[in-house]
Amino acid sequence: MTIAPAGGVITLPDDPFSPANITDPYPMLERLRAHGPVTWLETCGAYAVAGFEEVYEVLTDFETYCSSGGLGPRDIRRDAGWRPPSILESDPPVHTVMRRALTGVINPATVRPLRERFTGPAEEIAGELVARGEFDVVKDLAERYPLRVFPDAVGIPEEGREHLLPYGNMVFNAFGPQNDVFADAFAHADAHSAAILRNCARENLDDTGFGARVWERVEDGLISAEQAALLVRALLSAGVDTTVFGIGNTLACLSRTPGAWAALRDDPSLAKFAVDEALRLESPFQKFHRTTTAPSVLGGVAIPEGAKLLLFIGAANRDPRKWGADADRYDLERQASGHVAFGMGLHQCVGQPIARLEIELVLRALAARVETIEPAGEPVPLVHNVLRGFASLPVRVTPRS
Amino acid sequence: MGGLSARTEDGFVPRTREVIAARVDRVADGVVSLVLVTPDGSPFEPWEPGAHVDVHLGGGLVRQYSLCSSPGDLSHLRVAVLDVPGSRGGSRRVHRELSAGDTLEISEPRNNFPVRDSRKYLFLAGGIGITPLLPMIERAERAGREWRLVYGGRSRAAMAFAGQLADTYGDRVELVPEDERGRMDLGAVLSLPRAHTLVYACGPGGMLRAVEELCMGWPPGTLHTERFAAAALGPGATSGPFEVELARSGKTVSVSAERTVLEAVEDVGVRVLSSCRQGLCGTCETAVLSGEPEHRDAVLTGDDAGSTMMICVSRAAAGCDRLVLDL
Numbered sequence: 001m002t003i004a005p006a007g008g009v010i011t012l013p014d015d016p017f018s019p020a021n022i023t024d025p026y027p028m029l030e031r032l033r034a035h036g037p038v039t040w041l042e043t044c045g046a047y048a049v050a051g052f053e054e055v056y057e058v059l060t061d062f063e064t065y066c067s068s069g070g071l072g073p074r075d076i077r078r079d080a081g082w083r084p085p086s087i088l089e090s091d092p093p094v095h096t097v098m099r100r101a102l103t104g105v106i107n108p109a110t111v112r113p114l115r116e117r118f119t120g121p122a123e124e125i126a127g128e129l130v131a132r133g134e135f136d137v138v139k140d141l142a143e144r145y146p147l148r149v150f151p152d153a154v155g156i157p158e159e160g161r162e163h164l165l166p167y168g169n170m171v172f173n174a175f176g177p178q179n180d181v182f183a184d185a186f187a188h189a190d191a192h193s194a195a196i197l198r199n200c201a202r203e204n205l206d207d208t209g210f211g212a213r214v215w216e217r218v219e220d221g222l223i224s225a226e227q228a229a230l231l232v233r234a235l236l237s238a239g240v241d242t243t244v245f246g247i248g249n250t251l252a253c254l255s256r257t258p259g260a261w262a263a264l265r266d267d268p269s270l271a272k273f274a275v276d277e278a279l280r281l282e283s284p285f286q287k288f289h290r291t292t293t294a295p296s297v298l299g300g301v302a303i304p305e306g307a308k309l310l311l312f313i314g315a316a317n318r319d320p321r322k323w324g325a326d327a328d329r330y331d332l333e334r335q336a337s338g339h340v341a342f343g344m345g346l347h348q349c350v351g352q353p354i355a356r357l358e359i360e361l362v363l364r365a366l367a368a369r370v371e372t373i374e375p376a377g378e379p380v381p382l383v384h385n386v387l388r389g390f391a392s393l394p395v396r397v398t399p400r401s
Numbered sequence: 402m403g404g405l406s407a408r409t410e411d412g413f414v415p416r417t418r419e420v421i422a423a424r425v426d427r428v429a430d431g432v433v434s435l436v437l438v439t440p441d442g443s444p445f446e447p448w449e450p451g452a453h454v455d456v457h458l459g460g461g462l463v464r465q466y467s468l469c470s471s472p473g474d475l476s477h478l479r480v481a482v483l484d485v486p487g488s489r490g491g492s493r494r495v496h497r498e499l500s501a502g503d504t505l506e507i508s509e510p511r512n513n514f515p516v517r518d519s520r521k522y523l524f525l526a527g528g529i530g531i532t533p534l535l536p537m538i539e540r541a542e543r544a545g546r547e548w549r550l551v552y553g554g555r556s557r558a559a560m561a562f563a564g565q566l567a568d569t570y571g572d573r574v575e576l577v578p579e580d581e582r583g584r585m586d587l588g589a590v591l592s593l594p595r596a597h598t599l600v601y602a603c604g605p606g607g608m609l610r611a612v613e614e615l616c617m618g619w620p621p622g623t624l625h626t627e628r629f630a631a632a633a634l635g636p637g638a639t640s641g642p643f644e645v646e647l648a649r650s651g652k653t654v655s656v657s658a659e660r661t662v663l664e665a666v667e668d669v670g671v672r673v674l675s676s677c678r679q680g681l682c683g684t685c686e687t688a689v690l691s692g693e694p695e696h697r698d699a700v701l702t703g704d705d706a707g708s709t710m711m712i713c714v715s716r717a718a719a720g721c722d723r724l725v726l727d728l
Contacts, residue, residue, distance in 0.1 A: 060597065061597060063595055063596035096594065096617065097618060099621070108700060108709065109701070273674065337674055337676060338676065339676075344676075344677065345620075348681070352682060
């Protein structure tokens with residue numbers, strides 16, 4: 001069922017899930033913003049929220065803009081989703097308890113020791129790639145490194161790790177419509193889902209990883225066994241793809257901005273700022289939905305209860321009203337803090353410190369070895385309903401002398 | 402704080418000053434209000450809602466009471482003291498022996514119950530727990546924030562400031578005298594977690610345990626409580642400005658009560674990564690090289706609390722006028 005728009009909102013014909021808009025979203029995002037922070041997308045039956053301030057408001061007002069309606073275009077409160085609702089698809093008070101369990105497991109104290117463990121693999125891969133001179137950032141680095149370190153940190157067995165990327169691909173594509181992209185992602189859905197679920201079970205997790213620590217919260221009585229499995233599933237589904245694209249997108253920015261690379265190479269302590277600015281400019285998680293629980297007014301537009309809002313993270317993070325006239329530019333000097341690439345409010349990415357750490361360590365490992373980095377061919381954009389990234393990103397590097 | 406707290410701070414001795422109890426008034430059954438002025442009539446130092454002072458009552462008796470006057474009027478301070486049957490001496494002394502004109506010694510104000518800015522507030526008071534909430538309510542009202550107070554007590558006559566609150570603020574104040582309406586239905590008040598809302602609760606231990614339980618489903622960082630009980634209090638935050646030295650940048654900044662450490666650091670052009678700016682995400686975690694932080698975030702566990710702080714919300718502890726950060 002589609003909720004028709006109330007009067008007074010500009011209706012736009014754009015389809016954010018068309019192949020052209022997927023592979024290069026930014027012209028459409030600019031068009032959306034030009035028509036106002038909130039518009040009605042006829043193709044989606046949803047309100048487009050494209051202004052930074054408005055996206056921030058929706059993300060932080062969980063009472064008016066709920067998550068339990070699902071992050072996809074269907075209202076899963078009326079129409080069951082393809083899997084049991086995840087923490088992303090829940091509201092307080094249910095959400096809070098699950099979130100508390102996760103925050104108890106992933107927090108500054110538990111992420112700090114990972115820096116040392118995650119550094120070796122980053123240096124090893126970087127060393128190998130720099131020796132090669134030319135490589136594909138996506139295939140040779142971005143897809144390899146998170147898969148080297150993250151599954152071990154969660155504590156899942158070696159067997160079945162090949163399902164992590166395809167499963168993440170399913171989960172995120174399902175935040176868009178059931179189009180061809182969705183169908184491709186779900187082609188082997190049952191096999192991927194089964195493999196992931198197996199790895200969420202306590203007996204298949206090692207005793208020291210984040211997975212086992214989530215299960216300890218069951219023993220504490222904080223969450224149920226079902227919730228523990230769902231939370232481990234959340235780690236596995238959200239913890240890989242997003243970081244893969246975070247690494248790819250960050251190096252996409254740096255490889256086409258030689259000055260920024262030189263600055264980073266000369267001062268590796270800039271790595272975390274380089275990551276933050278890249279996540280702002282090329283946000284891996286571009287869009288998802290919220291559902292109104294009551295009539296509201298957003299960006300001057302009256303929105304009825306039960307409406308779907310499609311939040312454009314990529315538009316908010318390039319909104320000139322927030323970031324200035326050069327919002328489309330990669331600027332290592334920019335204060336990018338406060339962007340919404342990890343979301344904001346209750347559902348802000350719990351794995352944020354791990355993702356930031358992984359991307360920073362990759363940059364530091366490369367900065368120590370690479371004099372220059374430049375594109376070595378046309379990047380191939382990823383065809384994905386909601387994630388922004390590249391399927392291939394060839395680069396050429398020269399080693400530091 | 403209702404005044405039962407013993408002085409159990411970690412070796413921290415606040416500065417004290419002499420004051421005169423200009424007025425000693427009975428403001429409800431079993432509740433006496435003390436209006437304190439300086440001997441020379443000079444104004445008190447600024448303080449923030451939620452602050453308390455140690456009151457030295459003579460004979461070695463020291464009790465902590467929340468300030469319940471207006472933080473905008475520094476000509477006097479006011480505390481309200483409940484007469485507790487079986488008291489260890491503090492409330493007895495105030496109720497039986499203190500009279501207008503007497504001299505007392507009080508500490509500088511310190512704050513273990515600071516108020517964060519928020520779009521909406523829910524205030525929950527049990528009995529004398531209303532005292533720290535009064536300045537908070539005044540601040541929220543003045544700032545044009547949406548707020549609501551639910552205030553429970555034994556009887557209308559025993560609920561200090563109840564009439565004044567209802568007269569001034571009308572239906573934003575819900576009074577729940579137990580002898581008329583039964584106990585506060587906290588379950589009904591807190592059943593639905595609200596967005597953009599902070600909850601400030603002060604009252605007896607039983608009430609606060611119930612509030613904590615009911616707020617388990619509210620977002621982290623929502624609930625702020627203060628107990629009457631003699632729990633070991635940290636030193637609290639200082640209300641005054643403090644210095645932050647940025648060791649790597651070689652800069653020093655002063656952080657006023659209105660600014661966060663993060664803002665002050667950004668003001669002098671030192672880059673720090675941050676994200677939520679509410680003490681929830683941990684992105685602005687910064688190593689503390691020396692000085693004692695007062696943690697106000699919802700991320701750090703006790704284990705790290707000594708070595709790092711979330712500079713978007715955390716501050717310097719009272720008694721620490723200089724933090725040295727690894728920035």
